[in-house]
Amino acid sequence: MRRGPASNALAVGYLVLLGLYFLVPMLAMARFAFQSVPVALLTWQNMGTGWSGAGLLDALTDPKILAATRTSLILVVGAVLLNLALLLPVAIAVEVRHPRARATVSAITLLPWVVPPIALVVGVAATFRSAAPWFLASPLSLVPFYALWAMPFAYRALENGLRSINARTLVEASLSLGCTLPRTVFRVLIPNLGSALIASTCLTAAMVLGEFAFASLLLKQTLPTEMLNYQRGDPRGGLALALFVLLVTAGILAIGVRALQRKGMHLQATGL
Amino acid sequence: MARVEFNAVSKRFGATQALTEFSLTVEPGELVCLLGPSGCGKTTALRILAGFERADSGCVRVDDQDMADVRVERRNFGMVFQEYSLFPNLTAEQNIAYGLRARGQGRGSTAEVVRRMLELTDLHAHAAKYPHQLSGGQKQRVALARALATSPRVLLLDEPLSALDAKVRETLRDEIRRLQRELGITTVFVTHDQHEALAICDRVAVMSNGGLEQVAVPRVLYDSPANAFVASFIGSMNRVPAIAAPTGSWLVLGTMIRGVVLTDGHAATATALVRPEQLSVRPDPSANAEITSAWFLGPITRLLVRGDDGRELTVDMLSLEAGGLRVGDRVQVRLRPEAEAVVIL
Numbered sequence: 066m067r068r069g070p071a072s073n074a075l076a077v078g079y080l081v082l083l084g085l086y087f088l089v090p091m092l093a094m095a096r097f098a099f100q101s102v103p104v105a106l107l108t109w110q111n112m113g114t115g116w117s118g119a120g121l122l123d124a125l126t127d128p129k130i131l132a133a134t135r136t137s138l139i140l141v142v143g144a145v146l147l148n149l150a151l152l153l154p155v156a157i158a159v160e161v162r163h164p165r166a167r168a169t170v171s172a173i174t175l176l177p178w179v180v181p182p183i184a185l186v187v188g189v190a191a192t193f194r195s196a197a198p199w200f201l202a203s204p205l206s207l208v209p210f211y212a213l214w215a216m217p218f219a220y221r222a223l224e225n226g227l228r229s230i231n232a233r234t235l236v237e238a239s240l241s242l243g244c245t246l247p248r249t250v251f252r253v254l255i256p257n258l259g260s261a262l263i264a265s266t267c268l269t270a271a272m273v274l275g276e277f278a279f280a281s282l283l284l285k286q287t288l289p290t291e292m293l294n295y296q297r298g299d300p301r302g303g304l305a306l307a308l309f310v311l312l313v314t315a316g317i318l319a320i321g322v323r324a325l326q327r328k329g330m331h332l333q334a335t336g337l
Numbered sequence: 338m339a340r341v342e343f344n345a346v347s348k349r350f351g352a353t354q355a356l357t358e359f360s361l362t363v364e365p366g367e368l369v370c371l372l373g374p375s376g377c378g379k380t381t382a383l384r385i386l387a388g389f390e391r392a393d394s395g396c397v398r399v400d401d402q403d404m405a406d407v408r409v410e411r412r413n414f415g416m417v418f419q420e421y422s423l424f425p426n427l428t429a430e431q432n433i434a435y436g437l438r439a440r441g442q443g444r445g446s447t448a449e450v451v452r453r454m455l456e457l458t459d460l461h462a463h464a465a466k467y468p469h470q471l472s473g474g475q476k477q478r479v480a481l482a483r484a485l486a487t488s489p490r491v492l493l494l495d496e497p498l499s500a501l502d503a504k505v506r507e508t509l510r511d512e513i514r515r516l517q518r519e520l521g522i523t524t525v526f527v528t529h530d531q532h533e534a535l536a537i538c539d540r541v542a543v544m545s546n547g548g549l550e551q552v553a554v555p556r557v558l559y560d561s562p563a564n565a566f567v568a569s570f571i572g573s574m575n576r577v578p579a580i581a582a583p584t585g586s587w588l589v590l591g592t593m594i595r596g597v598v599l600t601d602g603h604a605a606t607a608t609a610l611v612r613p614e615q616l617s618v619r620p621d622p623s624a625n626a627e628i629t630s631a632w633f634l635g636p637i638t639r640l641l642v643r644g645d646d647g648r649e650l651t652v653d654m655l656s657l658e659a660g661g662l663r664v665g666d667r668v669q670v671r672l673r674p675e676a677e678a679v680v681i682l
Contacts, residue, residue: 230425231420231422234418234420234422235422235424237387237389237409237416237418237422238416238418238422238424238480239424239435239439240388240409240410241387241409241410241412241414241415241416241484241493242410242415242435242436242439242483242484242487243410243411243413243436243439243440243487244410244435244436244439245410248439253424253426256426257424257425257426
């Protein structure tokens with residue numbers, strides 16, 4: 066269908082507005098974080114003067130930030146592994162053996178988003194404080210919360226991936242050729258689920274790196290909570306760090322997406 | 338070569354009765370088609386034989402062994418699916434070798450079998466290609482080679498040609514039949530395409546509503562259907578009045594025939610099911626019927642003839658004979674004298 070010039074102009078105008086909606090706050094953030102000019106004196110005329118990365122460098126070398134980053138990365142790995150260990154067998158079982166349970170299981174995976182973090186933390190804390198206090202003392206106690214919190218996205222990525230490779234037929238073909246189910250999972254399903262596994266991992270990682278409520282409520286020092294603390298002492302450095310984390314996360318996602326596209330994988334089927 | 342028996346197999350999915358007391362024997366080395374409309378239970382029967390579903394009652398035996406408790410991976414059946422089921426991460430030859438490797442066969446003997454299968458299916462040039470680099474027909478040939486590589490006791494084909502275009506479908510259909518004959522492997526072929534079934538099967542089992550309507554060689558099925566369902570499902574039929582004659586014959590469209598009588602009792606009138614190719618037309622300006630449509634289909638020409646009483650008949654004639662006939666011509670419709678296989682209901 067051919068569109069008229071008025072319609073084209075409207076579309077371009079809409080896209081420009083959308084771009085500005087994202088870019089203007091980012092630019093403002095960048096100027097505040099990286100320009101050594103008092104906020105009241107920031108104008109279009111001094112856009113090119115006084116830029117410095119010293120604040121960011123200070124933040125990146127801060128021992129507390131480094132420790133919190135390490136903790137967050139460990140939590141990412143833990144949450145990803147726990148999610149895959151819990152969700153992959155369920156997704157395979159539903160897709161291959163019990164396709165009629167799809168809607169029910171899909172609804173169940175949404176439940177973590179129905180319960181507010183505060184209710185979840187209070188309930189779990191009340192249970193574990195007396196039964197297993199060591200659990201809440203460790204920063205790793207956040208892993209199950211994060212795995213649960215990322216579950217709706219991670220499960221959908223796996224479910225879509227399994228459906229897009231027609232997992233049921235592949236499993237039946239493999240079984241009919243004399244392969245057992247566990248071997249089929251490792252030799253056929255997992256090698257063909259690359260895009261879904263990467264999507265699930267990226268989504269879980271993005272959730273964990275940006276999560277604040279659980280960590281704050283359980284008094285854990287993760288990257289988001291520590292960034293807030295740091296910003297209280299050095300607002301410019303804190304904001305520079307936030308911008309840096311945002312760009313690094315976006316960069317990793319872009320590299321992942323590019324790698325998947327090069328392999329000819331269907332991104333829309335994985336939720337990315 | 339194995340003998341397959343379904344003994345009174347029933348299966349229900351929720352409120353749907355998929356199979357009811359289904360019994361069928363497939364002799365060693367035979368190719369039997371399960372043919373029927375969608376939802377008639379043919380795929381369910383195949384999946385129970387393959388081990389993907391369990392029968393609610395009845396049993397499936399292969400060489401007198403009850404298969405109920407034999408796991409899918411231990412049945413040693415080969416299966417080709419309707420959907421392309423090649424493993425996307427493996428090349429064509431790795432796909433063919435998959436079953437052999439799963440059974441722990443050595444590299445040397447696996448390579449030898451793979452080479453023979455590639456030769457049998459004429460896939461040598463595509464051995465190193467991945468599934469996404471193959472056409473639909475090539476994919477199904479690899480799937481067939483993969484299913485045959487393990488020397489299965491029974492070959493199961495679940496509508497393997499339905500996703501292919503007409504020309505490729507015909508070629509692969511003949512290839513399946515050639516390989517099945519060469520290897521002498523007992524084969525169950527599920528299809529809803531009657532031309533496919535009639536063209537390559539030793540016997541055809543026509544199914545409807547989870548039950549078996551008739552099992553017969555294609556010619557018998559076509560000429561002597563056991564009931565009205567089979568008669569109307571296989572090929573196309575015209576319904577015309579038949580009048581009983583005292584000699585036991587029937588008068589159909591002005592011709593006396595004996596027919597294949599399915600009606601019981603001694604009715605004076607009945608309905609005759611007449612195939613389009615059993616009719617012929619002759620131009621006659623005073624006749625009480627007119628050609629309303631004509632389709633040239635290559636070797637045959639299909640005519641739609643409407644009588645003055647409003648009844649429509651489909652007539653298939655050799656194009657050589659139908660050359661002079663035009664839409665609007667008044668014609669007389671006759672039953673060909675050699676048409677004995679007319680079903681009287």
